[in-house]
Amino acid sequence: MSPIARTRIGSSLTLLAAMLCMAPLSTLAAGESPAERDQRMAWWREAKFGMFIHWGLYAIHAGNWRGNPVRDAGEWIMFNAQIPVVEYEPFVRRFNPTRYDPAEWVRIAKDAGMKYIVITSKHHDGFCLFDSKLTDYDVMSAPIKRDLLKPLAEEARKADLKIGWYHSILDWHHPDYLPRGDEKHRPWDKRPTDQADFNRYLEYMKGQLRELLTNYGDIAVVWFDGGWEHTPEELHSSEVVGMIRALQPNTIINNRIQIPQDFDTPEQYIPATGIPGRDWEVCMTMNDTWGFKRDDQNWKSTEDLLRKLVDIVSKGGNFLLNVGPTAEGLIPDPSIERLAAIGEWIRTNGESVYGTQASPFRRLPWGRATAKAGQLYLHVFDWPSGPLVVPGFEAMVTKAYLLADPSRAALPIQTEGGDLLITLPSAAPDPVDSVVVLELDGAPKVDNSIRPGPDGSLTLEAEDADIHGKTVRYEHQEKKDCIGFWTDASDWxxxxxxxxxxxxxxxxxxxxxxxxxxxxRYAVSIGGASLTATVAETGDFLNFTSVTLGSLTVPKEGHFTLSVKPITKPGLAVMDLRRVVLKPIEEPIPQKKAAVSPTSELNKKPKPRKPTAAEIEAALRRDREAEAMKLGESPTGRHAIRSGTSAASLKLQLRPRPKLSEFDRKLSERLEKKGIKLEDVESFEALQKILADEEPSEPDKQAPVSPAE
Structure with missing residues (x-):
């Protein structure tokens, strides 16, 4: 899958704004009407749940090289252990998956409730699981000597499952794939490049795609990966997509050939509010690796995986859940056990998953919801001791019942204060997710305003915020879970x-x-009441602390908008904000100083000064995270983007960049005075050292620097 996304120090910070805008609306194939696209996407939108399979030579190594464990995911061992092609290639002669049973793989997927399978035809190491006439680096050179994809495709169709191919653009093995061997791209790969021709590699790639799309019947999905080292122009992306659509007009194509296409691919995380205007699919591992890794026993629980499935579907997405078979051809037992348990739940509750649409609720305190025309499915994770309260729900409910109840006996319902109350049995039908069905006459109205909890306090989480502006966004990472990228003072x-x-x-x-x-400076406001405060540094954007600002007085009950708006921003970012909490109190908190009205400060400009090396580091780290997020890659775990590492290992080449921002221009000027080009700075630490050697400039002589345009 995706790498640590590293790019040059000179990547323009103005890209932040472009990258963090809403994803492009769904892309139509050439000559395709919206209705025709809906028809082409219909099976995928109905399916919701698929199996991802990562399998190849890396399964032989199983995460170890020469007796030593290798960090990160198993399928990246060639890269992470820096194994030269001449040493990696001979493992073809050891790839002999004699226990491979494609019918059994399909049975496991089908019994889990999965509706489609996507398997690696070729991963980044270049080894092909199919009989390719364009290379000997395939299964026909292995002891197994048979195409491994064809029988899987045949068995999938027998079971009424769709089949799709993952295909890596990146190829560490092919002699014409570039770049390689320089200080930024696999410097340990010493093969000469003077005779290499990337366009010749592209012809090879297109030739293999033709094989995959003409020799195996209908192919439902082409799932690209590894396009980050090139622009769409360098990849001839439009031409490649046109060829695919000519060969297989009904094929669905993902977004990793550097142009949007049919669906987005958030990796290893669930978007907080889905991806508006786009079809999308979360791809995720059951442990911490895609390809088989013997020592990785960090398995997600069945409960976690099942609730992730429901969470994704409730937000309008699909779930592509990975298995990494062994070199012998066996899916690991922990994967089988979890898939079997999910399948058991789906046999009872599949109606609440397949073909559903996103929940009308922004957040439910006890679980999730999915919807179909005339029906609403309430997925209750936390079974209540009293009635189930469906907040802010107005609809003509003709019947409520448990999906697990074969008799579908009606549950008592009543309305109270704009809420729907459902009387439930004392015991939950399922300890992980019990589904209550509401049959509706007409479309429901939902009040998604956030309400106080039992103690009267109101907790406003970052993922529930409405975003207004250019750069500010929700950051989903486990250590973040906050509003970040707040580099524009007009955003709120x-x-x-x-x-x-x-x-x-x-x-x-x-x-x-x-x-x-x-x-x-910023203001927190409810109605006409406001508090202003100044952001204090906490030492790091990962170091969160709780701050009490004071109190606000609300003169009446009702619906309100609570806003957080910057007033001034002298640094590179306003702050990262994880949550706001309102707690009822008897008396207002006295202000230490008189509150300043936000409107009186809106036209004040921060004192001009030059950004520090630390500020630059923080902004550039965020810029890199944004670039990885744009490609649908996970910026967490093994894909983390952090300082303390050289930028020499990989380069993420972006689409043609806009004009230099004022920030870039000023930074370039400072470096050029020392005879240094911005693009030649190899790491954050190198930049810090260069800037640290400068004499501080007079603040009143330094023009204001805007970090984002």
């Missing part, structure tokens, strides 16, 4: 809330701010 965020009574509320923020970015 808000939540729709409902307060059941008037009163005083203490305002607390969970926030962080890196070194050099403190000092921003």
């Amino acid at each position: 965020i808000s939540w729709d809330i409902r307060l059941p009574k008037p009163g005083h509320y203490a305002v607390e923020l969970a926030m962080s701010c890196g070194v050099g970015s403190g000092g921003s």
Whole structure:
């Protein structure tokens, strides 16, 4: 899958704004109407759940090289252990999966409730699981000496499952694949490049795609990966896509050939609110590797995987869940056990998954919801001791019942204060997810405003915020889970809330701010009441702390918008904000200083100064994360983008960049005075050292620097 996404220090920060805009709307194939595209996508939108299979020579190594464990995912062992082609290639002679049973693989997928399979035809190591006439580096040179994809495709069709091919653009083995061997691209690959021709490699790649799309019947999905080292122009992406559509007009193509196509591919995470305007599919591992790795026993629980499936479907996406077979051809037992348990649940509750649409609710305190015309499925993760409260729900409910109840006996319902209350049995039918079905007469109306909890406090999480602006966004990573990329002072965020009574509320923020970015002024407002505060540095953007700002008085009950708006931003970012909490209090908190009205400060400009090396590092790290996110790659775990590493291992080449920002221009000028080009700086630390040697400039002589345009 995707690598550590590293790019040059000179990547323009103006790309942040472009990258963080909403994903492009669904792409039509040439000459295709929206209705025709809907028809082509219909099976995929119905399916919801598929099996991803990563299998190849890397399964022989199983995460170890010369007796030593190798870091990160198993299928990246050739890269991470820096194994030269001449040493890796002979393992073809050891690839003999005598226990491979494609019918058994299909049975496992079908019994799990999966509707399609996507398997690696070729991963980044270049080895092919099919009989290719264009190379000897395939299964026909292995002891097994038979095409491994053809019988899988045949068995899938017998079971009424769709089959698709993962195909890597990146190829560490092919002599014409470039770049390689320089300080930024696999410097340990010493093969000469003077005779290599990347366009010749592209002809090879297109030739293999023709084989895969003409010799195996209908192919439902072409799942590209590894396009990050090239622009769409260099990859001839439009030409490749045109060829695919000419050969297989109904094929669905993902977004990793550097142009959007049919669906997006968030990797190893679930978008907080889905991806509006786009079809999308989460690809995820059951442990921490895609290809088989013997020592990786960090398995997600069945409960976690099942709830992830429901969470994804409730947000309008598909779930492509990975298995990594052994070199012998066996799917690991922990994978089989988890898939069997998911399948058992789906046999009872599949109606609430297949063919459903996203939930009308933004958040439910006890679980998730999915929908079909005339029906709403309530997925109850946390079984209540009293009635199930469906908040802010207005609809003509003709019947409520448990999906697990064969008799579909009606459950008592009533409305109270704009909520629907459902009386449930004392025991949950399923400890992980019990489904309550609501049959509706007409479309429901849902009030998605956030309400106080049992103690009267109101917790506003970052993932529930409405985003207003160019760069600010929700960061999903486990250590982040916050509003970040707040580099434009005109950007702001808000939540729709409902307060059941008037009163005083203490305002607390969970926030962080890196070194050099403190000092921003901001206002927290509800209706006509406002608090202003100054952001204090917390040492790092990963170091979150709780801050009590003061209190706000709300004079009446009702619906309100709580907003957080910057007033000034002297550093590179306002802050990272994880949550806002309102706590009811008896008396207002006295202000230490008189609050300053936001409107009085809107036209104030921060004192001009030059950004520090630490500020630059923080902004560039965020820029890199944004680039990886744009490609649908996970910026967490083994794909983490962090300082402390050289930029020499890989380069993420982006689409043609816009004009240089003022920030880039100023930084370039400072470096050029030392005879250094921005693109030649190899790491964050190198940049810091260069800048640290400068004499500080007079603040009143330095023009203001804007980090993002």
